[in-house]
Amino acid sequence: MTALMKSVGVRAMKLLSSAVNFRLNQCSETPIRSLRSFSTLRSPPSKAIVYEQHGSPDSVTRLVNLPPVEVRDNDVCVKMIAAPINPSDINRIQGVYPVRPPVPAIGGYEGVGEVYAVGSKVNALSPGDWVIPSPPSSGTWQTFVVKEESVWHKIDKSCPMEYAATITVNPLTALRMLEDFVSLASGDSLVQNGATSIVGQCVIQLARLRGISTINIIRDRAGSDEARENLKALGADQVFSESQLNVKSVKSLLGELPEPALGFNCVGGNAASLVLKFLREGGTMVTYGGMSKKPITVSTTSFIFKDLELKGFWLQNWLSLGKVKECREMIDYLLGLARDGNLKYETELVPFDEFPVALDKALGKVGRQPKQVITF
Template sequence: MLLKLFAPVLHSFRVGVQRMTHVFARSTSSLPSQAIMHSEHGDPNSVLYLENSQMPRTVQDTEVLVKMIMAPINPSDINMVEGTYHMLPRLPAVCGNEGVGEVVEVGGRVSSLRPGDWVIPADTGFGTWRNFAVSDQTLLRKVPNDVPAISAATIMVNPCTAYRMLKDFVCLHEGDCVIQNGANSAVGQAVIQLAKEWGYQTINVVRNRPDLDQLTEYLKSLGATHVVTEEFSRSHQMKDLVSSMKSPPKLAFNTVGGDSATNILKRLDNKGVMVTYGGMSKKSIAVPTGALIFKRARLTGYWNAKWVQENKENPELVRMFDDLFDLVRECKLLPPASETFSLSDFQHAVKTSLEGFKGSKKIFLMDEYP
């Protein structure tokens, strides 16, 4: 099963190391393009549609024509379509916040990019679920094209979230422990790999499922120290597990909410911090009074889109991407197991992305490359 899930990753390595062979005739004034769009907010299974159009080849002085290569379906993309995300684009809008594309044409005053470069959106709301996009150069970020395309397409949201949460809230030292729920999510998998690289232990909570043994084996192959179920996290055995470690977790990552969040909060060390970055259960967090008074636990949140928006000129932003891509090259930061879809098959892609116990990230592959 794992080989099947990672087939797109192996395919993307070829995409990453081979330059695209598609050549666009200079005489062509426009290019056929498709885009997945929505003109109203609501159920993604109902409001999304595929629009066919002709994309002009000509660009203005500071503009860039980008041919999209890959783009994932993330929870934030779905939330934008539903109208529940805190940042919403003007409608009608092309869907998709994350993805990687190749520069095809550049305007006369564009000096930082050239044809053949790979780029990702510099901000939220770009609209990546399409074949082509014309954008001002300031809205794009150049990324290496010597890495797998799937890694570049999925670097902007989940690995960056994991990186910042591990760096910004608690000063961790080698051997320290981090606990997280939703550990099989793309962020959770990135947390496991970065923690392993930086010498941290991890306790990873997941929902019970039919293929639990397989999931546990997979997460441990990424570097997970312990993998436990939600039921186990509520038991006395969980207390024993934490007691057996060098010290209780100093940092907790919550993407579930509800009882799951309360359970990992209870396991924090004195003055520990729980960072919430999602709310999959859509349930509020019940905070034990003792955790606040006697353990002096701190609860806070992280929103990657906002951090990136506020740190566009911060050298730490560049350093973060450099660090992450170095780990990608060293095969120490693998992309999540994935399944690819064509744009024309968007209904199936979106439907399966909304199903429970997803075993793979759903990714739009704009073309089948040799």
């Protein structure tokens, strides 16, 4: 802790404080502050995954013990239960994500916790409630998080905690993308690549609930037959590996399905071109990821004669449009689906002490792994 405290100046501390409610300034033990502290509600000491500089997550993150912080009148202190490691968390630590907290910072962006203590002006939340930060915000990889009441969304405890911890980033992305771009009706279809991702799996299940068929594109790799069967078990109508789509026209592969008017791309490169190939005239492809790290290449005729539209989706941008209330309603809907077994995806729970193991798995160092969810 001393090294961390020495490494940052007062200004940086303020930034850190505002970014992650990690109020180190509270622990400068002057007499006046000591006197004040008699009447001040404080969090317990916390353990957190901190990075002081951007870089490779396995070299710049470390577990740090943090002193108690003040719980102000409008604050809520939450004892974290579980929080996932998402690709965007890794990108934030690497410093390649366009919006990220200033360093030093605590990792994590979503999760679920139990209210531990509330400030004097907090009415809507009580100790014992389950809450998630919504919109998601930085600093969920710690045992106690203190943030303003407005940050927290109270949820029903009936949903398994691994879903509550992971509902705000990936499943919400799937639902928003399904709702916000093209108005699809029962009987319509959509096409997506990266179908084995959590967003992809959610798209399949959410579409199926609406009577919308899905055409799914997966990579050619060992185990793709198993992946295909898994997706079909979730409700996927068609699953193709990229090499199966190396044909002049994909229309004949559609069988009874109508040509899709909506496509989702989280891969780029050839896999994005395949989504475009499936789209019908006037269709829209929404890009929300670039796992292949390859750009998207589009022919002129796709725009002029096929009238395709290409757009992007970024949950963070979407939330900045002030649709928090609408998103919380969607989250409740998604949690209900998860509770009832209508929305499933694989997670692996990892105790907080074993964070480095979970991180290695999330970084893909040990092959394909389920979504890593840290438990506190």
